[in-house]
Amino acid sequence: MKLVDSHCHLNLLEDVGSTQDVINTARKLGVYAMLNVSVDMETFPQVLSPTRKYDHIYASVGVHPNTKEGREPTVAELITLANDPKIIAIGETGLDYYRGEGDLEWQRERFRRHITAAKQSGRPLIIHTRDAQQDTLQIMREENAVQVGGVMHCFTGGLEMAHAAIELGFYISFSGIVTFKNALELKQVAKEVPADRILIETDSPYLAPVPYRGKSNQPAYVRYVAEHIAELRGESLETIAQTTTDNFNRLFNTLN
Numbered sequence: 001m002k003l004v005d006s007h008c009h010l011n012l013l014e015d016v017g018s019t020q021d022v023i024n025t026a027r028k029l030g031v032y033a034m035l036n037v038s039v040d041m042e043t044f045p046q047v048l049s050p051t052r053k054y055d056h057i058y059a060s061v062g063v064h065p066n067t068k069e070g071r072e073p074t075v076a077e078l079i080t081l082a083n084d085p086k087i088i089a090i091g092e093t094g095l096d097y098y099r100g101e102g103d104l105e106w107q108r109e110r111f112r113r114h115i116t117a118a119k120q121s122g123r124p125l126i127i128h129t130r131d132a133q134q135d136t137l138q139i140m141r142e143e144n145a146v147q148v149g150g151v152m153h154c155f156t157g158g159l160e161m162a163h164a165a166i167e168l169g170f171y172i173s174f175s176g177i178v179t180f181k182n183a184l185e186l187k188q189v190a191k192e193v194p195a196d197r198i199l200i201e202t203d204s205p206y207l208a209p210v211p212y213r214g215k216s217n218q219p220a221y222v223r224y225v226a227e228h229i230a231e232l233r234g235e236s237l238e239t240i241a242q243t244t245t246d247n248f249n250r251l252f253n254t255l256n
């Protein structure tokens with residue numbers, strides 16, 4: 001059985017141990033591959049670094065919608081960086097109105113640039129959306145994000161949002177939130193989303209699943225997300241592992 005953590009932040013896991021420690025712990029629980037996700041240009045070298053040492057660690061390039069300070073990459077720069085074979089996605093990008101204040105047009109402009117870079121580089125998108133679902137979908141449609149597809153990471157929306165994203169060629173990724181007792185709507189989404197559109201992730205070091213809720217998260221814990229989804233769907237852990245690994249490989253054109 002092989003599991004893939006489709007979204008983590010390895011450079012933020014200092015309190016868990018070294019990257020080798022994280023990998024060793026993950027493999028004990030069946031987690032063999034990870035997508036290390038970029039949130040700004042300043043730390044991008046640290047995001048890329050472990051991909052040089054480990055075959056089954058991949059990276060993305062992009063700037064998170066909550067990152068207001070720091071260097072803003074051009075479309076051309078994103079495309080150039082994405083030419084690296086270990087860079088398999090653009091993002092994470094999107095919209096976040098929960099933490100944003102004032103005029104957030106800069107977020108929308110950044111999102112559009114990332115979609116343009118994804119289309120021109122042929123790399124799928126990693127999309128973050130919080131309290132901005134309608135604007136996120138509108139920009140995805142206006143910018144023809146369907147040309148490259150991608151993943152709605154750490155999904156917290158309802159079935160309507162999930163189906164709209166799937167229609168645009170996107171996958172739905174479930175994090176540890178789906179294991180929380182009060183996440184009733186999200187559990188229903190996890191039951192009903194088509195099997196060929198499901199991904200799993202940790203978003204570590206954040207959002208640790210039950211039984212580690214409230215503690216620092218790590219890629220190994222994606223197993224608990226997989227176990228919970230298997231229970232919700234009435235399927236075996238092995239089936240969910242195979243399905244989500246196949247989906248990851250198909251979306252990101254990898255082999256794990």
